[in-house]
Amino acid sequence: MRLFGRKDAEEEADRPGDGVAGFWAWWQEARPRLDPLVAAGAAEGIEELLAPAVGALHPDLVWEVAPGRNAAHALVVTAAGDAELRSLAHRWAKAAPPADLLWEFHPSRRANPQALELTLDVGGFEFALDKLAFGLRVPRNQPRVDVAAYHPIFSELDEETRLEATLLALDWLLGEDDVARWVGEITPATFQPIDAVAAVHLPAVVADLASNHQDEEWLSLEGRTGEGASLVAVARFPLRPVDHPLFDQHIEITLPYAHRDDDGLPAGESLTALRDFEERLAARLLELRDDALLAAQLSAAGHRVVHLYADPDSDAATRVEELIASWKEGEPRIDVGSDPAWAAVSPFLS
Template sequence: MRLFGRKDGEDGTGGHGTGGPGAGVPVFWAWWQEARPRVEAVVAAGDADGLAELLDPAVSALHPGLVWELAPGKEAAHALVVTAAGDAELRPLAHRWARAAPEGDLLWEFHPSRQADPRASERTFDMDGRTVELDKLTLGLRVPRDGSRVDVSAYHPIFGELDEDIRMEATLLALDWLLGEDDVARWVGEITPVTFEPIDAVAAAHLPAVVADLASDLAPGPGEEQWALLEGQTVSGAPLHASARHPLRPVDHPLLDRHIEITLPYRHRDEGGLPAVGSLSSLQSFEDRLTAGLLDRRETALLAVRLSAEGLRIFHLYADRDGDAHTWAEELVKGWNEGKARVQVSDDPAWTAVAPFLT
């Protein structure tokens, strides 16, 4: 039995009451401990409506935008998935839910995103009263020049009978089963459901192999970091130099939902406002201390982007809200003596502050 919860409209409260994001997670797992026998009874009876009556309010209490799914487990008989369904704002909450889950057993395992199904091509599902058979889904695949994602044109013989939104919903669900939801976010770029089969279409079952080849080409070696060096201009036309982690994708760091922006003014600059001799060594010394502190917090904080322009060096960090990175950053800048350093902290689970640098 494969079931899906509903994704209702958000109520503006975030589903967290006054306790902040994730406050409902321990409440859910306390409920689960008490309700598990009833859940197992309705699952054993094949009672889809009964299961929905139990899980809908419990998951909605976490956040009304989350979606639950019951699927076959990888190791256990059943997998309970509570997913953000592609909503980057909610992904950290789904992962906090999974991090707090009880240890899996023979009956249950828990996931914060839909998992790839090795038998996806054998699956069927109903969409707007129509049956979608995945073995009839074909894909046109194109890797753009930058080579970091694959664009997908999806065709199914019944797509002509479905409206645009339903075609997209069916396509996203199929891709989640083929690759797993996180790998869709990681490796798939533009998604276009079409009503005429692309000339170069291949069976959907080939998509995981194409993505695996792409991932192997881009993966850094053990212990390596890759950075992209970029040049541009500020709004006023001044030169801007930046370096961004590559690839830079929130899905790779789902618990790092707090943005920490460190701004250092530097005293010595060239005619374009970039750092010059006299400040370069101070900036490097600060970055050495920053890097050392991040190594101590490698699971809870990350430097995403650094940039220099108009007399300012700006570091964009992302951190787990449950860690100490924000207080550590505030202490770190106290030793800066070339001007007033600033640390700004905000919630940013979708990494909107570095959106131009995402790959």
């Protein structure tokens, strides 16, 4: 059985519970009513119970009941590609009770090993995944594959429905998280692309792409600020929020430096001081490796700006603040806020 849905805004007043803890308290009380409905395949009754409960977390979360890997059923509560909600879905799953024979819990859709055997109704037409074909293109120096999806029924569907069907098929073929990691532009096509490959080959193409990006890399970049000043930056590559879904706290450190060259970049004693800070920060992040990471840092116009992301349930912000107290070249600053989509480093996302 597979169900999915969004919470309607007009039903919000009837939501049971409050937040993640409220959902799991409700779940324990609802199991005696829910389990028989699932066993009977009573879709309407399941939706009547689950839709308000998931809506209590957030009205834009998507839920579905799918076959489990180790349990009979899986309850999936997913952000459905919304980066702003991904951390909430993962906190929901992290707080879940241990899986049992009936239920397991996931914050994103998993790849379905039987995906190519699936057929569903899309706009009154049969959408069989084994008839899906893809035109694939890997842009140069990019850790993503652009996908043009074709199915014989696409010419009968409107653009929005074609896209929804394509996204769902990709989630089933690859798993939602790997779609976020490795798939770039997604274009539903009404004509079969040249050199299209059958859907069965897509996971192998993505696995080959992923194998080329197993090691940690850093990119050095040069550019100019909006005011025209020289800028140099170093960024993690690939840099993607999906790899660290609980790291939705943005920690921005600003260090003014006194010694700079004609382009405003650090020089002399300031360059030495910044390198020393980098070493001490790296040591601190090693201690916090499960709770924080360095995403990018840039220097321009007499300031070094460091972007970190952390689990807000950790003490990462406090420990980093302690580290900058020893900075002597001007008044350092630390700004801490919520940024689940990593918007502060959007130019560096890959």
